[in-house]
Amino acid sequence: MxxxxxxxxxxxxxxxxxxxxxxxxxxxxxxxxxxxxxxxxxxxxxxxxxxxxxxxxxxxxxxxxxxxxxxxxxxxxxxxxxxxxxxxxxxxxxxxxxxxxxxxxxTWREPRPDCAVLAAPVVRLMAPRDRLRWEAGWHGLDSERNAPPELPWRQFPDAVWDDPAHAFLGRLDRHGRIVAGAIANRSPGVVGLSNLFVCSGDPAQAWVELADAAAAAFPGRPLVGYERGEDLHLARAAGFEELAxxxxxxxxxxxxxxxxxxxxxxxxx
Incomplete structure (x- = not known):
């Protein structure tokens, strides 16, 4: 909708x-x-x-x-x-x-018809090991050297991952490592983009790819969120406008x- x-x-x-x-x-x-x-x-x-x-x-x-x-x-x-x-x-x-x-x-971004399909290098993660790897990246930890990663605490329990209204997105490098990630959450009328992190690579490119992936996960809805500082500039470059x-x-x-x-x-x- x-x-x-x-x-x-x-x-x-x-x-x-x-x-x-x-x-x-x-x-x-x-x-x-x-x-x-x-x-x-x-x-x-x-x-x-x-x-x-x-x-x-x-x-x-x-x-x-x-x-x-x-x-x-x-x-x-x-x-x-x-x-x-x-x-x-x-x-x-x-x-x-x-x-x-x-x-x-x-921030607000209108729906884009060209974002109807989730495209590489961003994937929607669900497997138990991927959940820990993703959250390690969110914590700013090296998610690839530990099996499983040792987290200071579990911010996103499995109940959050299992909810179909949420999509945990990971940008993978050519070795399959999670180098950036974000969460898309569906609510009445819109999709939220939040908790975006970049471990390595170009932040501007990661922002565009993760925003497009969030739009593809729940197509036809505007994207919303809130940002400040450098992330607000990156959001603008990814097609978002400031509301208030x-x-x-x-x-x-x-x-x-x-x-x-x-x-x-x-x-x-």
Whole structure:
């Protein structure tokens, strides 16, 4: 199902919903599933590394409704350090005890009829060993010298891989090594492209090939995501346009609370 006419707010809401669906899938696989509502997704449980506890979705979400959700989450939070995603960059949470962790831009690429078939050198990976090799690359580890690779933790459990709404993509070199990868996730109307990594080779070429592969995995739908810095430039070169900014906020630690020892709870930049 392609989105043929969507204004800016609708596109951002589709991108935010896609991100919320992905967060829900990963958190659920770690036993921290949340609830997707019309205006936001949230989880009352500690999320896995690199994930927020709340993602706003609707452009018309008001501050009172957001504050009610933040109060709900604060009452159940076990860690002083957690984050939320303000998908429309609509709120100033600094006076309420939050620090801006980073800002980024939502991206959008229209469907392309020439991306209907997955083409080499990018493949969709499913085998158990390939899952570990792919995740080793995502962690920035050498995925070819260890059999199986030794991962610091498993970010993407098998339940995430087995979901037909997700496609784990790997770019292979001529020796069959995974040199780049990304995830495509299908949600209503769009396909998200996220967690893109490049171990070796030309990043610009990898971006184009992985974006085309994501479009081929779920044809006929726009691609969405969010990027910043150099990755935003690479996304533009791969055919994406910028929609609007988002912000990720981190709850400010009180002076009497210990510093967190777990990885930062923010989505990958």
């Amino acid at each position: 392609a989105v043929v006419a969507a204004d800016a707010h609708q596109r951002i809401e589709l991108a935010a919903l896609n991100n919320a669906c992905w967060c829900q899938a990963v958190c659920a696989a770690h036993g921290a599933g949340g609830v997707i509502g019309r205006d936001a997704w949230l989880t009352p449980h500690p999320p896995p590394p690199f994930h927020s506890r709340l993602v706003t979705i609707a452009a018309d979400l008001g501050r009172d409704a957001l504050d009610a959700r933040l109060a709900e989450l604060s009452s159940t939070a076990r860690s002083p350090d957690w984050t939320i995603k303000d998908s429309h960059a609509a709120f100033d949470l600094g006076p309420a005890g939050w620090d801006e962790l980073f800002s980024a831009d939502w 900014p988002l912000r990720v906020w981190r709850r400010r630690q009180a002076d009497n609370l210990p510093a967190p020892t777990s990885p930062p709870q923010a989505l990958p930049p």
